[in-house]
Amino acid sequence: MELFSLLLKIRTELESTQAEMVEKLSLHHEVFANLDLITYSRWERGVSMPSTLRIIHLLSFAQYDVIRYLVKLDLKLSxxxxxxxxxxxxxxxxxxxxxxxxxxxxxxxxxxxxxxxxxxxxxxxxxxxxxxxxxxxxxxxxxxxxxxxxxxxxxxxxxxxxxxxxxxxxxxxxxxxxxxxxxxxxxxxxxxxxxxxxxxxxxxxxxxxxxxxxxxxxxxxxxxxxxxxxxxxxxxxxxxxxxxxxxxxxxxxxxxxxxxxxxxxxxxxxxxxxxxxxxxxxxxxxxxxxxxxxxxxxxxxxxxxxxxx
Incomplete structure (x- = not known):
């Protein structure tokens, strides 16, 4: 599963715009404190990838099974x-x-x-x-x-x-x-x-x-x-x-x-x-x-x- 597909899935479930997602994530955890709309949009388009820590907090924010989704996601890893x-x-x-x-x-x-x-x-x-x-x-x-x-x-x-x-x-x-x-x-x-x-x-x-x-x-x-x-x-x-x-x-x-x-x-x-x-x-x-x-x-x-x- 591609990360950008997961992000779109989460946003659809929450019935939120990209701007609203940025706001909700910023309030969810300090790891998203400097997140802006341009960066989030790049994630959702598959142009760039959030850090491992941000991915974990994204899954936690969506109340998904963090471990199982980390295994399922197709990620480019260092x-x-x-x-x-x-x-x-x-x-x-x-x-x-x-x-x-x-x-x-x-x-x-x-x-x-x-x-x-x-x-x-x-x-x-x-x-x-x-x-x-x-x-x-x-x-x-x-x-x-x-x-x-x-x-x-x-x-x-x-x-x-x-x-x-x-x-x-x-x-x-x-x-x-x-x-x-x-x-x-x-x-x-x-x-x-x-x-x-x-x-x-x-x-x-x-x-x-x-x-x-x-x-x-x-x-x-x-x-x-x-x-x-x-x-x-x-x-x-x-x-x-x-x-x-x-x-x-x-x-x-x-x-x-x-x-x-x-x-x-x-x-x-x-x-x-x-x-x-x-x-x-x-x-x-x-x-x-x-x-x-x-x-x-x-x-x-x-x-x-x-x-x-």
């Missing part, structure tokens, strides 16, 4: 930006080969996501997740059961997303978490990222937010693809999330993410250097910078089969 996303995936392939050499592959694994009306409430699995996370973060003040009960509330409030890789026998092989926080918690996260989950937090979210993403185990490329897709979906669906935080340890990974636009916020002190030769680093990128990469769209198009699951 090769430079495409390659930046491919480098991150290539690194995931390298890790996949390395770890698969040490651990057996898991047959018939299923990937699940838990949040909102479908939280993970299995206390045994939640306790195992706490035990695993405790190897990476310091949990001192809350009893495990209390922490698990709180995590259910956070999931119900969309303040926590839990992703799991499970086997047929209900085994839990891996998990990832996307933890959403109010913007005023940003500095605490930045300065105490190893101890951050030690402090109970309110489940009520409002205004601008930040998200802390971490995957405790990246043992399988399909798992990496699943968590990556879910991350993009949340960022596209929740525009109030202004910034994304992640932790890296591998030196080469840190550089790859830096090339993508991430910056180092903090480094863990007084810990053993891992076999890859790096200390844990907290890195961050703004939501708009992350979604501005044409490589996001190219990656989604290359993994369209994931959307069928």
């Amino acid at each position: 090769k430079t930006k495409i390659n930046q996303m491919r480098r991150i995936e290539a690194h995931a392939y390298d890790q996949h080969d390395l770890i698969q050499g040490a651990f057996y592959p898991i047959p018939d694994a299923s990937f699940k996501h838990h949040s909102g009306s479908e939280p993970l409430t299995d206390m045994d699995k939640l306790q195992r997740i706490c035990d695993s996370s405790g190897r990476f973060f310091k949990f001192d003040h809350l009893a495990v059961r209390e922490r698990c009960e709180r995590s259910i509330i956070l999931q119900q409030k969309h303040a926590l997303h839990i992703l799991t890789c499970e086997g047929k026998d209900d085994s839990l092989y891996a998990h990832a978490m996307l933890s959403v926080h109010n913007m005023h918690e940003r500095e605490q996260l930045r300065s105490e990222f190893r101890h951050f989950y030690n402090t109970p937090r309110a489940a009520q979210l409002s205004g601008d937010k930040v998200m802390f993403f971490h995957s405790v185990m990246r043992f399988n490329l399909k798992w990496w693809e699943f968590t990556c897709l879910y991350l993009i979906q949340v960022l596209c669906r929740e525009p109030d999330i202004q910034e994304l935080f992640m932790i890296v340890r591998d030196k080469s990974a840190a550089q790859i993410y830096a090339n993508f636009g991430f910056k180092v916020e903090a480094k863990a002190e007084n810990e053993d250097i891992n076999p890859f030769g790096g200390r844990r680093k907290l890195i961050s990128i703004s939501r708009d910078d992350f979604l501005s990469h044409h490589g996001i769209i190219a990656w989604l198009k290359a993994h369209a089969d994931l959307l069928k699951d």
Whole structure:
């Protein structure tokens, strides 16, 4: 589907002139603050193309399924930006080969996501997740059961997303978490990222937010693809999330993410250097910078089969 056809479709549905579309988009989001009638007309005639970020906000404005339309649209994408996303995936392939050499592959694994009306409430699995996370973060003040009960509330409030890789026998092989926080918690996260989950937090979210993403185990490329897709979906669906935080340890990974636009916020002190030769680093990128990469769209198009699951 051509973008100019989609723009005309949206405008027809809204029964608006081009001038009215410019006004509505300008009021919808600051990314359209400098949009003028000439520029919009060029988009609708297929003469030029809006930025990736503007395309995402156009789809959001029209209340379309952002991810699925990004896959359907026929877009001319910057090769430079495409390659930046491919480098991150290539690194995931390298890790996949390395770890698969040490651990057996898991047959018939299923990937699940838990949040909102479908939280993970299995206390045994939640306790195992706490035990695993405790190897990476310091949990001192809350009893495990209390922490698990709180995590259910956070999931119900969309303040926590839990992703799991499970086997047929209900085994839990891996998990990832996307933890959403109010913007005023940003500095605490930045300065105490190893101890951050030690402090109970309110489940009520409002205004601008930040998200802390971490995957405790990246043992399988399909798992990496699943968590990556879910991350993009949340960022596209929740525009109030202004910034994304992640932790890296591998030196080469840190550089790859830096090339993508991430910056180092903090480094863990007084810990053993891992076999890859790096200390844990907290890195961050703004939501708009992350979604501005044409490589996001190219990656989604290359993994369209994931959307069928």
